[in-house]
Amino acid sequence: MTGKLAGGCPLPKTQHERVLMAHGGGGRLMQQLIEQVFVPAYGNTALETRHDGAVFHPGAGRLAFTTDAYVVQPLFFPGGDIGELAVYGTVNDLAMCGARPLYLSASFILEEGLPLADLRRVADSMQAAAAAAGVQIVTGDTKVVEHGKADGLYISTAGVGLIEHDLVVAPTSVRPGDAIVISGDVARHGMAIMGVREGLEFESAIESDCAPLNHLVQSLLDAEVEIHCLRDLTRGGLASGIIEIAQTAGMAVQLEESAIPVREDVLGACEILGFDPLYVANEGKFVAFVPADQADAAVAAIRSHPVGSEAAVIGKVCGEDQSGLVTLRSLVGASRVIDLLSGEQLPRIC
Amino acid sequence: MTGKLAGGCPLPKTQHERVLMAHGGGGRLMQQLIEQVFVPAYGNTALETRHDGAVFHPGAGRLAFTTDAYVVQPLFFPGGDIGELAVYGTVNDLAMCGARPLYLSASFILEEGLPLADLRRVADSMQAAAAAAGVQIVTGDTKVVEHGKADGLYISTAGVGLIEHDLVVAPTSVRPGDAIVISGDVARHGMAIMGVREGLEFESAIESDCAPLNHLVQSLLDAEVEIHCLRDLTRGGLASGIIEIAQTAGMAVQLEESAIPVREDVLGACEILGFDPLYVANEGKFVAFVPADQADAAVAAIRSHPVGSEAAVIGKVCGEDQSGLVTLRSLVGASRVIDLLSGEQLPRIC
Numbered sequence: 150m151t152g153k154l155a156g157g158c159p160l161p162k163t164q165h166e167r168v169l170m171a172h173g174g175g176g177r178l179m180q181q182l183i184e185q186v187f188v189p190a191y192g193n194t195a196l197e198t199r200h201d202g203a204v205f206h207p208g209a210g211r212l213a214f215t216t217d218a219y220v221v222q223p224l225f226f227p228g229g230d231i232g233e234l235a236v237y238g239t240v241n242d243l244a245m246c247g248a249r250p251l252y253l254s255a256s257f258i259l260e261e262g263l264p265l266a267d268l269r270r271v272a273d274s275m276q277a278a279a280a281a282a283g284v285q286i287v288t289g290d291t292k293v294v295e296h297g298k299a300d301g302l303y304i305s306t307a308g309v310g311l312i313e314h315d316l317v318v319a320p321t322s323v324r325p326g327d328a329i330v331i332s333g334d335v336a337r338h339g340m341a342i343m344g345v346r347e348g349l350e351f352e353s354a355i356e357s358d359c360a361p362l363n364h365l366v367q368s369l370l371d372a373e374v375e376i377h378c379l380r381d382l383t384r385g386g387l388a389s390g391i392i393e394i395a396q397t398a399g400m401a402v403q404l405e406e407s408a409i410p411v412r413e414d415v416l417g418a419c420e421i422l423g424f425d426p427l428y429v430a431n432e433g434k435f436v437a438f439v440p441a442d443q444a445d446a447a448v449a450a451i452r453s454h455p456v457g458s459e460a461a462v463i464g465k466v467c468g469e470d471q472s473g474l475v476t477l478r479s480l481v482g483a484s485r486v487i488d489l490l491s492g493e494q495l496p497r498i499c
Numbered sequence: 500m501t502g503k504l505a506g507g508c509p510l511p512k513t514q515h516e517r518v519l520m521a522h523g524g525g526g527r528l529m530q531q532l533i534e535q536v537f538v539p540a541y542g543n544t545a546l547e548t549r550h551d552g553a554v555f556h557p558g559a560g561r562l563a564f565t566t567d568a569y570v571v572q573p574l575f576f577p578g579g580d581i582g583e584l585a586v587y588g589t590v591n592d593l594a595m596c597g598a599r600p601l602y603l604s605a606s607f608i609l610e611e612g613l614p615l616a617d618l619r620r621v622a623d624s625m626q627a628a629a630a631a632a633g634v635q636i637v638t639g640d641t642k643v644v645e646h647g648k649a650d651g652l653y654i655s656t657a658g659v660g661l662i663e664h665d666l667v668v669a670p671t672s673v674r675p676g677d678a679i680v681i682s683g684d685v686a687r688h689g690m691a692i693m694g695v696r697e698g699l700e701f702e703s704a705i706e707s708d709c710a711p712l713n714h715l716v717q718s719l720l721d722a723e724v725e726i727h728c729l730r731d732l733t734r735g736g737l738a739s740g741i742i743e744i745a746q747t748a749g750m751a752v753q754l755e756e757s758a759i760p761v762r763e764d765v766l767g768a769c770e771i772l773g774f775d776p777l778y779v780a781n782e783g784k785f786v787a788f789v790p791a792d793q794a795d796a797a798v799a800a801i802r803s804h805p806v807g808s809e810a811a812v813i814g815k816v817c818g819e820d821q822s823g824l825v826t827l828r829s830l831v832g833a834s835r836v837i838d839l840l841s842g843e844q845l846p847r848i849c
Contacts, residue, residue, distance in 0.1 A: 173847075176735055176840040203564045204596055204662065212562075214553045216604035216657055217640040220648075246554055254566035256655040258608070290567040290655075294847060298570075298650045305606040305640075307566055307657030312554065385526055490526040497523075497644060 168263040173293025182291060186265070190272035191255075191279070191286040203252065203287035213248035215239060216307035222497045224267065224301050227341045228356030231304060232271035234432060234499055236278035236286075237361050238383065239308040244363040245379040245435060247318035247370070248310030250282060255306050256290040260299040268302065282361035284308070314370060320397035322377040327466040328444035329402070330437045332365055332451050333358070333459040334410035335387050339429035339495050340418045349422075353414045360433030360456045369437060372450040378438040381431075383499055388427040388475070388487050390436060391464075396473030403484070404464035404477045427477070428490055430498045438466065518613040523643025532641060536615070540622035541605075541629070541636040553602065553637035563598035565589060566657035572847045574617065574651050577691045578706030581654060582621035584782060584849055586628035586636075587711050588733065589658040594713040595729040595785065597668030597720070598660030600632060605656050606640040610649040618652065632711035634658070664720060670747035672727040677816040678794035679752070680787045682715055682801050683708070683809040684760035685737050689779035689845050690768045699772075703764045710783030710806045719787060722800040728788040731781075733849055738777040738825070738837050740786060741814075746823030753834070754814035754827045777827075778840055780848040788816065 171178045219235040236253065243250040255275065259268065279286050316322075337358040344355055362381060369376055378398070380390045387409065395402045411419075411426045419426045433456060439447045444462050451457035476484045521528045569585040586603065593600040605625065609618065629636050666672075687708040694705055712731060719726055728748070730740045737759065745752045761769075761776045769776045783806060789797045794812050801807035826834045 170846045171841055173734075176739060178841055179734075180839070204561050204598075211554050212659070214602055214604060214657075214659055215638050216606045216655070218606040218608050218642045218655060220608060220642045220644050248554075252564055254564060254657050256566045256568040256657075258568050258570055258653055258655075288565050292568045292570045292653075292847075292849075294570050294650060294653075297647065299653075300644060300648045303608055303642075303644075303649075303653065305566070305568060305608075305655030305657075307564075307604050307606075307655075309562070309564055309659060384523075384529075389526060489530065491521055491528055496520045497642075499642075 167265060168259045168261055168268065168293055170261050170293055170295065172259070173291060179291065186269055186272050187289060190276045211312040213243050213246035213310040213312055214307070215242040215246070216305060217242060218303060218305045219499060220300065220303050220497050221342065221499050222300055223345060224271070226345045226357060227354060229359035230271060230274050231302065232274035233278045233359055235304040235306045236275050236282060237359055237432060238499060239306040240282040240284055241362045241381045241435070243308050243310035244366040245381050246310065246312065247314065247316055247366065247376060247379065248312045249367065250284045250308055250310040250363050253279065253284050253286045253306050253308045254288045255286050255304060257292070258299050258303040259291060259293045260301055261293055261296045263301055271302065282363055316376055318376050318379055320378050320394045323394060323398035323400055323438050323466055324377060325400065325466055325468045326441050327377055327438045328441045328462050329464040330439060330444060330447045330451065331387070331409065331461055331463045332362065332435050332457045334412050334415070335382065335431055335434060336411055336415050336419060336426035336429035338432040339386070339498055340415050342498055343422065343495060344418065355415055355418060358431055358433040362433065362435050365451050365454050365457045368450040368453055369447055372446050374439050374443050374447045374450060376437055376439060379435055381435040383432060384430050385490070386428040386430055389489055392473065392475050392487065392489055394438070395475050399469060399471050399473060401467040401470035401474045402464060403467050404475065406477055406479045408461055408463040410459045410461060427487065430495065432499065441465065517615060518609045518611055518618065518643055520611050520643055520645065522609070523641060529641065536619055536622050537639060540626045561662040563593050563596035563660040563662055565592040565596070566655060567592065568653060568655045569849060570650065570653050570847050571692065571849050572650055573695060574621065576695045576707060577704060579709035580621060580624050581652065582625035583628045583709055585654040585656045586625050586632060587709055587782060588849060589656040590632040590634055591712045591731045591785070593658050593660035594716040595731050596660065596662065597664065597666055597716065597726060597729065598662045599717065600634045600658055600660040600713050603629065603634050603636045603656050603658045604638045605636050605654060607642070608649050608653040609641060609643045610651055611643055611646045613651055621652065632713055666726055668726050668729055670728050670744045673744060673748040673750050673788045673816055674727060675750065675816055675818045676791050677727055677788045678791045678812050679814040680789060680794060680797045680801065681737070681759065681811055681813045682712065682785050682807045684762050684765070685732065685781055685784060686761055686765050686769060686776035686779035688782040689736070689848055690765050692848055693772065693845055694768065705765055705768060708781055708783040712783065712785050715801050715804050715807045718800040718803055719797055722796050724789055724793050724797045724800060726787055726789060729785055731785040733782060734780050735840070736778040736780055739839055742823065742825050742837065742839055744788070745825050749819060749821055749823060751817040751820035751824045752814060753817050754825065756827055756829045758811055758813045760809045760811060777837065780845065782849065791815065
């Protein structure tokens with residue numbers, strides 16, 4: 150995030166209100182945008198050096214590095230917004246590597262005409278999310294495209310985290326007999342977006358479950374749970390996350406439908422709209438693959454956080470299986486194979 | 500870049516040819532896109548673990564971390580494309596921190612209907628650029644938006660680099676008397692984009708100067724030049740880069756117009772179109788602020804690379820000055836103050 154304060158003299162108010170093409174040009178207007186929107190929101194030493202990148206001492210250990218783009222529509226939705234999502238999404242991807250998230254970058258693609266008030270709201274929301282997760286946004290970039298060439302704004306965040314233990318948290322570490330623990334109820338984020346997008350009113354307000362998961366993972370580590378694999382359940386939902394791990398690990402997995410927490414109102418909304426809650430996106434839920442004899446300790450560790458208060462064991466790894474077969478035992482005891490959907494039930498969910 | 504190969508069975512050709520909304524959905528089509536486009540292009544150990552992020556041992560030292568979004572239009576232009584730009588841009592930002600670039604992330608926002616052939620071409624070009632710069636693309640993400648909501652594709656890259664020396668390469672290290680060295684001729688990238696965008700034919704082909712700068716910076720370090728500050732001259736060109744550093748450092752700077760290399764044909768194109776070459780974007784040029792008595796060593800080190808064969812001393816830091824005044828002594832000896840433009844002469848240049 151280069152560009153320095155241009156004397157601090159504010160622009161006339163009429164120029165202030167919306168993003169202009171010139172805000173992306175590397176000149177005075179871009180300086181003012183950085184100075185008036187991003188520095189007040191994210192202000193920290195690394196950002197304030199106004200250099201081409203941030204420099205830091207990470208400490209000893211392996212590093213995790215991840216990125217995600219965010220194109221959610223609408224930008225603001227019940228329980229969150231694109232900024233919160235962009236911070237928590239990258240924080241959670243780092244946590245799923247078993248890392249303690251440290252630093253985030255944020256790159257913005259803004260549509261000409263975007264109200265600056267919206268951009269400020271997003272920047273403030275990102276900062277609040279970063280504070281909640283205990284990370285710093287240390288470097289960034291802004292581009293502007295013509296009206297109609299982006300949908301308000303898109304954000305890409307990347308993150309660096311430190312791995313302070315010797316576990317290999319990855320699908321390859323999954324073992325036959327592992328218990329699968331989920332951190333809470335599924336399908337809330339997708340149905341919250343669906344509700345606002347379609348102008349539906351559900352009986353009760355369904356809010357996104359958007360939340361940082363790094364503190365929950367830290368509690369698992371503090372409790373000395375031997376974590377084999379972690380996965381947050383975003384696009385494609387619980388089913389896709391489990392299937393991907395089963396396929397990568399080459400293991401057969403069985404899930405117990407009755408054990409999977411789904412809120413009553415969310416299930417109702419899914420039924421009305423014809424969605425399978427197992428495939429609906431979450432933004433604050435993850436699964437942990439752990440040794441069976443540590444499942445109770447894992448559930449207890451996750452439940453020590455309000456966000457994880459409904460943690461439960463939902464299935465197990467049955468054994469090696471090249472095809473990574475995932476079966477779901479239904480409420481009435483019948484088993485069916487679950488597979489990846491071709492696409493996503495809800496486009497632009499994150 | 501999560502998502503595993505779905506058995507490798509190719510889609511029918513008709514579905515193959517363009518990006519579909521379902522390619523962004525976290526299901527089977529996304530797996531196939533990753534498997535058929537990105538893994539073949541970037542294949543490396545970190546990427547192939549198919550986890551939420553990449554994990555690596557960075558080695559001892561400070562780390563640099565940076566990000567940029569790329570929205571250049573057109574996607575393919577003389578001398579480069581959006582993929583090459585996205586790799587070199589982030590590599591160069593790390594190099595400007597005095598870091599050795601190590602790992603890159605890439606997040607894509609694809610427009611529904613984008614020809615997959617274009618995406619493959621971009622992915623291949625990114626891999627070639629990564630190889631040329633000596634970095635690995637280790638993690639990524641893909642989102643798809645509806646036709647008309649992106650201009651073909653946008654890319655955000657982030658990068659991590661290692662700082663293996665004790666220099667503080669930053670505007671705050673600039674000192675009175677420092678010499679300013681440029682690595683070569685200016686304004687080629689902007690005029691190359693302008694030419695193709697407007698369908699102009701210049702007398703000779705003007706190609707973008709898009710290139711990795713990390714090897715040039717390494718040569719400066721190897722020659723034990725005491726680098727004070729580095730800046731690549733992208734959006735806003737040479738003038739904006741120098742003004743930003745002068746303002747941040749609180750130093751007055753004088754540039755010698757006669758010393759600034761501009762190719763004859765580029766100067767001609769600028770004159771015809773009414774652009775000032777000092778403000779036109781470059782994608783393979785930087786300035787170094789170094790002690791005056793090391794200026795010759797710096798020029799020699801940069802000239803040891805073909806990309807830096809026209810390196811030259813173009814100015815000096817005159818002394819402390821709160822306002823960061825930058826003056827340009829013209830060919831006839833008159834001095835004028837140069838200041839930031841309000842926006843960019845050419846939108847969506849990178």
